[in-house]
Amino acid sequence: MSAPLLRVEGLSRRFAGLKAVEDVSFEILPGEITGLIGSNGAGKTTLVNLVTGHLKPTAGRVHFLGRDVTGSRPHRLQRLGLLRTFQVVQPFGEFTARDNVAASAFFSGKAHDLSAARQAAEEVLERLGIGRLANQLPPSMTLANRKRLELARAVAARPKLLFLDEVNAGLNSSEIDEVLHLLRAIANGGVAIVVIEHLMRVVRGLCRRLIVMHQGKLIADGATEIVAEDPEVMSAYLGARGAALLRGQV
């Protein structure tokens, strides 16, 4: 077994009295695609914010590539190879798609100057199937293409671990299939991916491992087919009555 890429130990975050994330521990191995699921308000996004430096934990440690990166700021983690995308796409609105991607290629230190970064950007856009949109501004692109642009920005920084926060939200069924295809291709390039998702269809199709959160706590972590059938997970998703009903019917 290879050494874990990411190790999270006892991570907690309180907002005043509310325990948004409580004592969460897990590991991510290189190259694996993991699903992070849970109902609304379970603490998924807060957990991602804590791991990627957008929030500081009240307790616990985060280790990435064997070093303690607890509380490191997002741009530092980005340069180390720990990246995330946001639920709501965050483009540079006045930059072309090319410059959007070039920014992360350059500032992540993966290109030595801006023109090399722009060249790298074009290659990444091409690879993600939006090469023809290189000169377009994000506001004039469709949501599906803006999501691809978001992925392109992440890929251009050559991440080792990528957290994707609801990358499929707002997409239709065929667009989701295209994104899944892209994600598999990115993972095949050696990038570990954690997918934060609502849609069980996406998670089952993509992830061999699931981490489940409920009310700030991690309630299950294991192989997808086992975790998805777990009674506790089902009751967290459907409510105790719904889960019992479902079990009764099966």
Next chain:
Amino acid sequence: MTSLRDVLMPGRVLFVGGILILLVPLIPHGETYAMRLATQCALLAILAISWNLVGGLTGYPSFATAAFFGLGAYVGGVLQQMGLPWAIALLAAACAAALLAAPFGFTILRLRGHYFAIASLMLIAILREVTTGWASLTGGGMGLNVPGAASDPETTARFALQSMLGLSAVALASSAFVAKSWVGFGLSCIRMNETAAAGAGIDAALLKTLAFTLSSGLAGAAGAIYASWIGYIDPSDVYDVMWSVRPIVAVLIGGLGTVFGPVIGTLVYIALEEVLWRNILTFGTGALGLLIIALLFFLPSGILPSLRRRYRPA
């Protein structure tokens, strides 16, 4: 792609600035009005270029220009009164402003929008109080007499104009350099979306502080030249909030975030100010205000971007 034009631009700006400086001795004797106007123009241009680095390129609406201008005026004035050479006083003024700007900027650049604007505005009040209170050094409310560069007013005025022209060329060249370099690229990213900037690996706190420090150093140097040009400064003059407001108006007229917009805006602003002040003596400032509002309404992105949009090849 970084074109050759972008690389050569700062050099060209310095060259033109040098030519202008060499032309100053050719201005006929006794043209005090023209000299004063030209010096005012160059001064406002420096402050506008300086403000544009933070307010235009980075998107943080700072009102601190007057604070660093005033600090530079006092540091330059006090040092010259102590007998230090003019050039040393000027350099010290720029350094003092930059040294204060770095930690102050690092702190308040965490704030955004209105909150940042108000925090930056406070620095003027703080420095004015300190300057007034420290009377043993600054002369307090009585003001400070600053020895000029020369004994006769005409030579002093010429020298002040040359210095202002030189500094505005330096300011414009550095602004052109920053705008076209990766620093400007990063600052634009910060302006558009700071969350995305961090996600792209940009150290936003560092870049913003860098821009703020450079901007403040320029304002401080301008203050020092102003002090030795005018010959007498007091806190209510050099810490006047209008030193913050006029550059902003000039940039908004010329084109926010553009390299040459601040210069064009300055020329238009000074021209309007002069024409109105001469013709409507009793309501000059009021008319200027109305005209500025009208300009901002009809050219909301400023003169330079509006022209570019109009004449851009289809």
